[in-house]
Structures are given as C-alpha cells and as structure tokens.
Amino acid sequence: MRLVLNKLSAKNKSSSNDIDESLALLCEARMYNPQSFLGPTVDGDCLVYRVLDCGAASIEIDTRIGREKMVRLNDSPVFEWRGASGDLGAHPLLLACSKSNNQCTHYYEPYSFSPTVTTEEIESFSAGRNWHAYRFLGAHSMMIDDFFGVRFAVWAPNAERVSVVGDFNGWDGRAAPLQNRGESGIWELFIPGVLEGAVYKYEIRSRHGGEISQKTDPYGQEFEYRPRTASRVAAVAALEEATLKEVAPERTLENTLWSDQAWMNARQTWDWLHSPLSVYEVHLGSWRHAADGGFLNYREIAHQLVPYVKDLGFTHIELMPISEYPYDASWGYQVTGYFAPTSRFGSPTDFKYFINYCHQHGIGVFLDWVPAHFPKDDHALARFDGSALYEHADPQLGEHSDWGTLIFNYGRNEVKSFLLSSAFYWLDEYHIDGLRVDAVASMLYLDYSRNEGEWRANRYGGNENLEAVDFLRELNCIIHEHHPGALTMAEESTSWPMVSRPTWLGGLGFSLKWNMGWMNDTLAYIENDPVHRQYHHDKLTFGLLYAFSENFILPFSHDEVVHGKGSMLDKMPGDDWQRFANLRLLYVYQFTHPGRKLLFMGDEFAQGREWNHDEELDWQLLTFPYQQGVKQLVSDLNHFYCESPALYHYDFDAEGFQWLDCHDSTQSVLSFLRCTAEESLVVVLNFTPVVRQAYRLGVPGPGSYGEVINSDSLYYQGSNVSNGVDVNAEPVEAMGQAWSILLNLPPLGGLILRRKL
Numbered sequence: 001m002r003l004v005l006n007k008l009s010a011k012n013k014s015s016s017n018d019i020d021e022s023l024a025l026l027c028e029a030r031m032y033n034p035q036s037f038l039g040p041t042v043d044g045d046c047l048v049y050r051v052l053d054c055g056a057a058s059i060e061i062d063t064r065i066g067r068e069k070m071v072r073l074n075d076s077p078v079f080e081w082r083g084a085s086g087d088l089g090a091h092p093l094l095l096a097c098s099k100s101n102n103q104c105t106h107y108y109e110p111y112s113f114s115p116t117v118t119t120e121e122i123e124s125f126s127a128g129r130n131w132h133a134y135r136f137l138g139a140h141s142m143m144i145d146d147f148f149g150v151r152f153a154v155w156a157p158n159a160e161r162v163s164v165v166g167d168f169n170g171w172d173g174r175a176a177p178l179q180n181r182g183e184s185g186i187w188e189l190f191i192p193g194v195l196e197g198a199v200y201k202y203e204i205r206s207r208h209g210g211e212i213s214q215k216t217d218p219y220g221q222e223f224e225y226r227p228r229t230a231s232r233v234a235a236v237a238a239l240e241e242a243t244l245k246e247v248a249p250e251r252t253l254e255n256t257l258w259s260d261q262a263w264m265n266a267r268q269t270w271d272w273l274h275s276p277l278s279v280y281e282v283h284l285g286s287w288r289h290a291a292d293g294g295f296l297n298y299r300e301i302a303h304q305l306v307p308y309v310k311d312l313g314f315t316h317i318e319l320m321p322i323s324e325y326p327y328d329a330s331w332g333y334q335v336t337g338y339f340a341p342t343s344r345f346g347s348p349t350d351f352k353y354f355i356n357y358c359h360q361h362g363i364g365v366f367l368d369w370v371p372a373h374f375p376k377d378d379h380a381l382a383r384f385d386g387s388a389l390y391e392h393a394d395p396q397l398g399e400h401s402d403w404g405t406l407i408f409n410y411g412r413n414e415v416k417s418f419l420l421s422s423a424f425y426w427l428d429e430y431h432i433d434g435l436r437v438d439a440v441a442s443m444l445y446l447d448y449s450r451n452e453g454e455w456r457a458n459r460y461g462g463n464e465n466l467e468a469v470d471f472l473r474e475l476n477c478i479i480h481e482h483h484p485g486a487l488t489m490a491e492e493s494t495s496w497p498m499v500s501r502p503t504w505l506g507g508l509g510f511s512l513k514w515n516m517g518w519m520n521d522t523l524a525y526i527e528n529d530p531v532h533r534q535y536h537h538d539k540l541t542f543g544l545l546y547a548f549s550e551n552f553i554l555p556f557s558h559d560e561v562v563h564g565k566g567s568m569l570d571k572m573p574g575d576d577w578q579r580f581a582n583l584r585l586l587y588v589y590q591f592t593h594p595g596r597k598l599l600f601m602g603d604e605f606a607q608g609r610e611w612n613h614d615e616e617l618d619w620q621l622l623t624f625p626y627q628q629g630v631k632q633l634v635s636d637l638n639h640f641y642c643e644s645p646a647l648y649h650y651d652f653d654a655e656g657f658q659w660l661d662c663h664d665s666t667q668s669v670l671s672f673l674r675c676t677a678e679e680s681l682v683v684v685l686n687f688t689p690v691v692r693q694a695y696r697l698g699v700p701g702p703g704s705y706g707e708v709i710n711s712d713s714l715y716y717q718g719s720n721v722s723n724g725v726d727v728n729a730e731p732v733e734a735m736g737q738a739w740s741i742l743l744n745l746p747p748l749g750g751l752i753l754r755r756k757l
Contacts, residue, residue: 031177038078055098058079068081130420152217154178159187272511280316285344289616310362336380371438388409514552527571529573570608584633587637644681660673681753691721691746705726706725706754
C-alpha cells in the first residue's frame with residue numbers, strides 16, 4: 001500500500017496561522033477533521049508527517065536514510081517531520097520517548113491508514129437498510145497492510161469531535177480523535193497495536209454548546225462487569241494473529257465452537273405451526289447461584305439448566321434479557337448494550353457455548369429483546385452526541401414516564417439500521433431461535449400510558465405510532481425471510497388486530513402473540529374461592545371466542561409473580577391441600593387449552609414466595625411432597641403434550657377444539673375435546689373441591705376411554721379419586737353427543753382421557 005496522503009492541496013503551502021489554528025484545535029480536542037492535519041500531508045512540494053502524542057518527550061521516525069528526530073510544534077503534543085515523499089514507507093515506524101519515565105515505545109501512527117468502512121456500508125446504513133451494521137460499526141480487531149489493530153467506528157452526526165479513549169491511551173480525549181466520514185455522521189479510526197480485551201469509550205464533544213461526554217459503544221460486543229460501564233474489544237481468540245483479517249461471520253469462533261449444524265438445518269424446515277412448543281422462562285441471575293452466592297458462568301448454567309429442562313419436557317428456554325444492562329433490578333429490560341451478552345455470566349464465547357450446548361441437547365433458545373425503550377444512563381444511548389439521536393427530541397414522543405426511559409425514533413433510518421442489526425446479531429452470531437419482543441403495546445400507541453395533552457397524534461390525527469408499525473412489519477418480514485424457523489413473539493396486551501398475521505394481509509407479521517387476556521381472565525377466576533366461581537364462569541369460556549384470531553402463546557410469566565402479586569401458589573385459595581390442588585388443576589387447564597405454553601421458573605414446583613431477582617429459587621422446597629407432586633405433574637403434562645398431536649396440531653385452528661359443555665357454571669365444570677383425525681382427547685375440569693360422582697359426559701363415539709392424566713392422582717399428592725384404567729362409552733346421548741360415559745370427577749381436579757378404538 002502506498003503512503004496515504006490526506007487531502008491538502010499540494011499547490012498551497014500551509015501558513016503559520018493555519019498550523020497554529022490546527023494545533024489549537026487539537027490541543028483543545030476540538031478538531032473536526034484531524035486527518036487533514038495528522039499523518040502524511042502535502043505542503044507545497046514537501047511531504048509533511050505529523051504525529052499527536054500527548055505523553056511523548058521526543059519522537060523519532062524511520063526514513064529511507066535512517067531514523068530522524070521529529071520536531072515538536074510550539075510546545076504542543078504534535079510532532080512534525082518534513083521531507084520528500086519517497087523518504088517514508090507507507091506506515092513509518094515511530095519511536096516515542098515518554099516524558100514521564102524516559103522509556104521508549106515503538107508504534108505506528110493511525111492517520112497513515114486509510115478509512116476502511118465502505119461507501120456501500122455507509123449508504124445502506126443511512127438508508128435504514130443495513131441489517132448487519134455491527135460488522136462495520138463498533139470495535140473490530142483486524143489486519144490492515146499486515147498490521148494488527150482495532151478499527152473503531154461510531155455514528156455521531158452532531159458531534160464536533162469524537163475520540164476513542166481507553167486504557168491504551170490514558171483515557172485522554174486528545175490522543176485519538178476519529179476521522180470523520182462526511183455527512184453520514186460516521187467516524188472511524190484504525191489504531192494499530194490495540195489488543196483484544198482493551199477497555200474503551202467514545203469521548204464526544206457536541207457541536208451544540210461544546211458539551212463533552214464519554215459514552216459506551218452502541219455497537220459494543222462486550223462490556224466491563226457492572227458497575228463499571230466501559231466497552232471492551234471483543235476477543236477473537238480462534239483466529240491466529242498471523243492470518244487475522246477483518247472479523248466476518250465466516251471467520252469467527254463459529255468455525256471452531258459451533259457444532260449445532262444439524263439443529264440449525266432442521267430449524268429451517270421446522271413446521272412450527274403444527275409442532276409442540278413449551279417454553280421455560282428463565283432469569284439467569286436468579287435461577288441458581290454459585291456456591292459462594294455469586295452468579296454462575298454461562299457454561300455452568302448450561303450444564304445444570306439443560307438436563308433440568310429436558311427432564312421436565314420443555315422444548316425451549318426463554319431467557320429474560322441478557323443484553324448488557326447496568327441495573328440488576330431492571331431484570332435486563334433497560335438495555336445499554338444491544339450487541340453484547342451481559343458480562344455477569346461470562347464472556348461472549350461462554351454465551352455461545354451455552355446456546356450450542358442447548359442445541360446439541362435438543363433445546364431451543366428464545367431471547368427477550370427490548371426495542372421499545374432504553375434507559376437515560378449518561379454513559380449509554382441517551383443524547384448520545386449531545387442531541388436526541390436515538391430518541392425523539394419531543395418528550396411527548398420520546399419518553400416513557402412510567403419507566404423513566406426513552407423511546408426509539410423508529411422513523412430515523414440510522415435507528416432502524418441499529419435495531420434491525422441488533423435483532424440479526426443475536427440470530428446470526430449466537431444462533432438464537434427467536435425473539436420475544438417486549439412491550440409491543442407501548443410501541444404501537446402514541447398515547448400509551450399517557451393522559452390527554454401528554455401525547456402527540458400522528459399525521460392522520462390517530463394514536464397509532466405509524467413509524468413503529470412499519471418498523472415491526474419490516475423486522476418480522478426480514479427475520480422470516482432470512483432466518484426461516486426463527487420465531488418472533490409479541491408481548492402485546494391490547495386488541496390491536498392481526499398481530500400474528502402476515503404483513504401482506506395487513507398484519508404485523510409476528511409468529512406468535514402472548515395471550516394476555518386469557519392469562520388475566522384465568523388468574524382472576526382461579527383466585528376466587530370455589531364457592532364463588534360459578535358466578536365468574538365466563539372468565540374461562542370467553543377466551544374461546546377469540547382463541548383462533550391469533551397464533552397465541554399462553555403465558556404464566558415473571559410478570560405474574562412480582563410487585564406484590566405473590567407466587568402462583570399464593571394466588572390459590574383454600575388450605576394447603578386445596579392450594580396445591582388448584583395449582584395442579586390450573587396447569588392441566590393451561591396445557592389442554594389451545595395455544596402454545598410458557599411457564600416461569602419456579603412455577604413448575606410451586607415456589608412458595610414471590611420471585612426476587614436477587615435470590616435463587618427455593619430449591620429446598622423440592623424435599624416436600626406437595627412441591628414434588630407439582631413438579632412431577634408439569635413434567636408429565638409436558639411429555640404428554642409433546643407426544644399428543646391433538647394438543648398442539650390445531651392450536652391455531654378451531655378444527656382441533658370442540659366444547660362438550662361450557663355452560664355447567666353451577667358445578668364449575670368445563671369439558672371439551674382436543675382432536676386430530678387420528679386422535680381424540682377428552683378434557684374435563686372440576687373447579688370445586690367437591691367430588692362429582694356419576695357425572696355424565698358426552699364423548700365423540702363408542703369405545704373405551706382411559707385416564708392418561710389425573711391431577712388428583714396419588715403420584716401428584718392428590719386424593720386419588722380415579723376412574724380406573726378404562727371407562728366404556730354407552731349409547732346414551734349427552735352434551736350433543738350420541739355416546740357418553742359416567743365419571744367420578746376428582747375434587748379440584750383435571751382429567752385427560754384418550755379414546756381407545
């Protein structure tokens with residue numbers, strides 16, 4: 001590579017006033033275009049090479065005729081050499097003698113390297129069409145002209161000056177001002193010699209008022225352990241330094257770490273619409289602790305969590321947000337690192353190991369992803385370059401007062417590229433199987449949790465956030481196109497239509513929607529004393545009026561066991577026996593109702609207290625019979641569910657569901673069929689603590705009907721009211737069916753019977 005000359009005219013000599021002005025700007029860390037003055041420049045017929053080194057007493061430069069001493073300019077930290085262009089190599093070696101300890105250091109000057117972020121990358125980013133912006137923005141180890149170092153690149157269009165500061169330059173904002181890439185607002189600089197693991201931030205001087213701030217890298221892929229907030233140059237340990245080139249997907253740790261190709265290939269053709277999906281929601285910081293009370297490493301969690309989940313029969317894990325966040329009590333929902341797994345549990349490589357281990361053992365992994373809002377922390381995205389860059393400037397559009405957070409400006413192209421790239425990052429680099437998108441309702445409505453006069457209508461006078469709608473549709477379209485089999489799930493709590501319908505039909509394009517209405521109605525019903533449930537029977541039946549309007553997932557999530565709501569067990573009325581019986585009955589209802597399943601950690605064994613993010617689950621409770629019974633039932637329900645197409649094949653189609661009796665409110669009994677052409681399951685649920693003897697139940701035809709699940713079984717610590725092995729159908733009409741059976745309904749019990757022909 002030839003010597004890179006900065007863009008100064010060769011015909012005009014620089015005046016002393018020009019030099020003095022540039023020196024002043026550099027010394028005050030205010031120079032917008034340092035590449036015009038530093039590194040190799042042309043001054044008339046002379047080649048000028050200038051170096052900025054705030055800690056050097058003297059600097060020597062290697063030339064064709066040997067090492068020559070550079071001249072310090074006006075007692076500034078800038079040193080200069082003048083000579084003929086042929087006297088220097090492309091990247092001359094410098095020898096700086098420190099003024100603090102007289103030690104000498106060899107290094108290469110960053111401004112002799114040309115920019116490497118391409119015009120195509122910049123243009124697609126600025127147009128909101130770059131889904132892999134993390135490949136050129138952020139800090140990337142690479143080789144340029146056989147020199148190893150790190151290229152730093154950041155978007156800050158309203159900055160007067162951007163510098164990278166870190167442990168490699170004494171955190172001095174004058175030391176490494178980035179090169180500006182024009183109107184795009186992108187700044188970049190390749191610094192040779194910076195190693196993986198280096199800690200850094202961007203020091204930004206705003207062009208509006210000269211405010212100076214230090215910010216973490218929006219595209220940083222690794223961060224310091226909290227409470228420290230600096231970004232860290234992510235390791236690329238699998239690549240040998242001698243052959244290291246710019247980091248790209250085909251040359252990352254994937255080649256040596258990933259061994260889940262069979263899983264990834266199968267996912268592409270996975271018929272998820274007609275396959276079982278049962279999700280175990282996990283908060284990694286409180287699922288289980290290390291022996292010393294601290295966090296487990298991602299690898300340790302993998303080896304403990306995966307066998308536990310497999311034994312319980314879940315098909316997938318859903319991780320509450322693990323994108324880097326500063327505040328433990330936010331549970332990860334106030335994100336400051338949209339491209340980095342939190343350092344609480346180890347390195348990015350450790351997290352890749354976790355995902356790979358899950359896939360090797362047949363467990364999928366979903367990730368909570370938070371594009372709805374971000375925190376106001378000074379070190380992160382808020383007013384990143386001194387202006388409302390990622391957020392709206394108008395507080396009526398840009399702030400969630402409930403959460404004390406800021407709202408992304410979905411109409412800004414560069415913000416769209418940022419968010420879409422974050423989604424693709426987790427899918428591409430970490431093989432995540434899907435994203436659960438948090439707080440979708442807050443994105444869709446401009447008046448979400450706002451009073452009159454606190455929000456601004458859209459251009460049509462409505463309350464819909466049109467830019468957010470367009471963003472969500474694009475997000476879902478490109479994920480489904482480029483990552484077939486990866487799911488997107490909306491936590492959406494309103495009646496917004498067609499959330500999980502294709503965009504070409506006018507929908508938002510999500511794969512699934514959390515059924516918050518079903519969850520709220522069901523819990524409101526079950527919390528009633530059984531004697532009063534007959535007056536609230538519609539809470540259980542109303543959900544079937546809309547059950548097939550969306551692709552629903554039925555969530556009993558973390559939100560139901562926090563903020564004074566108590567644990568799932570706490571919600572159950574009655575004495576201890578009744579509380580556990582109610583909970584077992586509730587789970588039978590969940591697993592037989594149309595819709596995919598989600599259960600929060602601890603619910604599977606009836607955690608007795610409300611969830612606390614600072615404490616691990618109460619594993620000692622599993623020494624008690626009642627908790628053992630609930631855990632065994634959840635395991636049996638999961639395994640039976642996954643083995644029974646009648647319980648999942650038509651989850652999103654009314655063809656697979658039929659009421660037997662939804663009107664028996666007096667006795668608080670529900671009964672229905674789940675079926676395919678090959679299989680019929682009869683479900684009957686008794687929501688009172690009374691044994692219903694000789695209860696006549698209509699069935700779809702002759703034959704015998706055998707109990708496959710009885711939540712009152714002795715195996716689950718129930719009272720063991722049972723109907724034996726088989727019950728034979730009689731040609732007696734009941735519930736609109738020509739055949740029927742007589743059952744003893746267990747108290748607060750759920751039965752699943754399979755027809756045997």
